[in-house]
Amino acid sequence: MEKELLSGKNMIQLNRPSLFKNSNFYSGEWRTFSKTIPVFDPATGDKIGEVPDLPREEIRKALEFAEKSQKDWAKTIPKQRARFLRNWADLMIQNKEDLAKIMTWEQGKPLAESRGEIDYAASYLEWFSEEAKRTYGDLIPTHRKELRLMAWKEPVGVTGILTPWNFPSSMITRKIGPALAAGCVVISKPSELTPYSAIALAVLAEEAGIPSGVFQVVTGQPEPIANEFLENKIVRKISFTGSTRVGKILLEKSANQVKRISLELGGNAPFIVFADANIKEAIRGGIVSKFRNAGQTCVCTNRFLVEEKIAEEFAHGLAEEVSKFKVGNGFEEGVNIGPLIHSAAVKKVDSHLKDAIEKGGKLLIGGRSHSLGGNFYEPSVLSGVSEKSLCFQEETFGPLAPIKSFKTEEEALQIANASDVGLASYVYTNDPARIWRISEALEAGMVSVNEGILSTEQVPFGGVKESGMGREGSKYGIEEYQEIKYICWGGQG
Numbered sequence: 185m186e187k188e189l190l191s192g193k194n195m196i197q198l199n200r201p202s203l204f205k206n207s208n209f210y211s212g213e214w215r216t217f218s219k220t221i222p223v224f225d226p227a228t229g230d231k232i233g234e235v236p237d238l239p240r241e242e243i244r245k246a247l248e249f250a251e252k253s254q255k256d257w258a259k260t261i262p263k264q265r266a267r268f269l270r271n272w273a274d275l276m277i278q279n280k281e282d283l284a285k286i287m288t289w290e291q292g293k294p295l296a297e298s299r300g301e302i303d304y305a306a307s308y309l310e311w312f313s314e315e316a317k318r319t320y321g322d323l324i325p326t327h328r329k330e331l332r333l334m335a336w337k338e339p340v341g342v343t344g345i346l347t348p349w350n351f352p353s354s355m356i357t358r359k360i361g362p363a364l365a366a367g368c369v370v371i372s373k374p375s376e377l378t379p380y381s382a383i384a385l386a387v388l389a390e391e392a393g394i395p396s397g398v399f400q401v402v403t404g405q406p407e408p409i410a411n412e413f414l415e416n417k418i419v420r421k422i423s424f425t426g427s428t429r430v431g432k433i434l435l436e437k438s439a440n441q442v443k444r445i446s447l448e449l450g451g452n453a454p455f456i457v458f459a460d461a462n463i464k465e466a467i468r469g470g471i472v473s474k475f476r477n478a479g480q481t482c483v484c485t486n487r488f489l490v491e492e493k494i495a496e497e498f499a500h501g502l503a504e505e506v507s508k509f510k511v512g513n514g515f516e517e518g519v520n521i522g523p524l525i526h527s528a529a530v531k532k533v534d535s536h537l538k539d540a541i542e543k544g545g546k547l548l549i550g551g552r553s554h555s556l557g558g559n560f561y562e563p564s565v566l567s568g569v570s571e572k573s574l575c576f577q578e579e580t581f582g583p584l585a586p587i588k589s590f591k592t593e594e595e596a597l598q599i600a601n602a603s604d605v606g607l608a609s610y611v612y613t614n615d616p617a618r619i620w621r622i623s624e625a626l627e628a629g630m631v632s633v634n635e636g637i638l639s640t641e642q643v644p645f646g647g648v649k650e651s652g653m654g655r656e657g658s659k660y661g662i663e664e665y666q667e668i669k670y671i672c673w674g675g676q677g
Contacts, residue, residue: 196289196515198282202387206233209386210246210371210400217242221376221403226292226523226559227513235379238404243371243412246400250342250369251418253397258339258367262316265365269313271392276306276385283353283384288514290378291352292522292559293477295514304641305354308657311641312361315662319366330677337666339367340444341420344413346373346406346434348426349525350480352381358645358656359423359446360399366665368421371400373410377525379403406430414438421445421665425482428605428650435653446654446664448482448646450579451607454600455485456622458593459494461612461634467501469636470585473610475509475563476637478521479583480529483608483630483639487576488587489596495589499567502585503548506563511554523559524582533561533582536575540586545569550583571599579605593618601627607647608638629655 198204207214217236225232236242257265276283284298291298321336343363347355356372363370374382379401386401402409413419414437421444424434428449438445455473457466474485490498514522524530530553541547550564561583569576569586576586576599590596600609609628613619623631629647632638639645644655654664 196285198285200279200282203279203282203384204233204286204380205383205387206235207383208236208238208400208402209383209390209396210242210402211249212396221405223290223377223379225289226525227515229558232290232380235376235383235403238402238409240408240412243402243404243409244416246371246402247342247412247416247418249397250371250400253369253395254339254342257364257369257395257398260367262319262365265367266313266316268392268394269309269316269361269364272389272394273306273309273313275388275392276302276309279388283381285515286380286384287352287378288522290380291349292525293514294519294522297477298514301351301354304639305357307641308354308357308361311657312365312662315362315659316365318659319662319666328677330674332673332676333671334673335668335670337366338669340665340667341368342418343368343370343421343423343665344373344419345370346410346413346422346424346426347375347382349375349377350477350482352378353385355425356382356385358661359425362656362662363421363423363665364394364398366662368665369398371402371413371419373402373404373406373413376403376405410434411437414440414443417441419443423654423664424448431652432650446656447652448654448656449607449650449652450605451482451484451647451651452486452577452579452603452605453483453608453610453628454487454489454626455610456596456600456612457488457490457494457498458611458613458615458618459491460614462614463494463498463501465634466612467498467505469610469612469634470502471505471636473636474585475506475521475583478524478561480525480581482579485585485610486579487599488585489590489599490587491596492589492591495567495587499548499565499587502587503565506549506565506585509563511556511560511562521563521583524561526559529582530559530561533564533580533584536573536578536580536582537564537566537584540566540569540573540575543570543573545573545586571602577603593622597622597625601625603627604649605647605651606649607651608632610636610638
């Protein structure tokens, strides 16, 4: 029987209200704290609840508890780690509807997208439950007959993870999965804007049998928690997803202890469409790549580059599809575009749009805050946009699709690569030779050809240049949480 969970004017219904907690899970128990941070529904502005605003002293306690847990977890056989992770993944799927509702409530994305994210998040736990059993070492040919040489992999150690608000479940499991599989214990600091998804995951982790010191969730202001992770020698590894600006700060500070760090940072993804492409498919791919999560994804298209002879047809076709969108609360049936996360995000989208128009862009649809008010913004399409516009130079992170035409393949590549970041790129063409050329020439960690969604658990996710370092997912993801130890064994000849 469904039960109602109330907060002021706001209301959601959960089969299991116990998944929604205003407490943190650390130092072996669920804890509250005297100082709290309010969390708001971006669709209504209503307060959802309050979570602990932990000071560094409390984070230090959690780290000390993690340190005590690390040795036992590292010695847990991989097959048992795998069982824990698989149990956790299964529980996520069993509780998908509740987890999705919590996500939509705190993040704003349409409920259908939240359900999809829970599936996606669980897939990383499932994938790394298998990879836990496949961390092979090597026997190395010797250079002297009395020596035996070998190498094996060991867990890095206690890991602090810092995750953003746009994918509040999958950004966590993409890091926790490989860390736990490798034998590392984790302290997770989710975004203070969307903490409840992480807290719900901790409830399920406990149910899955994962020991209490292996996965802890703490909430609070980003800077003091990040600084404790950086300065405390208990933490041997940090994994961060977020802005390039913050990533650079973390990288610089991690150098003081030569601390292992993985960074998945900002993007400025080009979406290149050549005249030989299937235009309908390109428009379809552009829609999902640009407007998923209201454009608030690190791999979403930020710049459309379309060959001149089809640019007008593509632009009007894209605008026509955008005109069919339904904007609204993510809980409403049929909504495609939810709210942006906060008012600052709305202001950024609006400033990028106005700047593009001032520099010659033509507005085809949208162009202002939505009549719903608050954090809602009209999905917008611009054509004839200058590459000097802010929306071409910076990551917009919103429902704005700027289009610029190009004449030659060389010009398209020059514009696409004219960025300090290189996370994802998209290309639509039916020329096999061009596919190879473009894929090799694009300065990006990921290239998607004739497809608008590129991420899945079995592939390496990550960028080049200022988009970060390291890879998540795939067979390579677990290596981010491992050290290689070499053993030289004498007296064997």
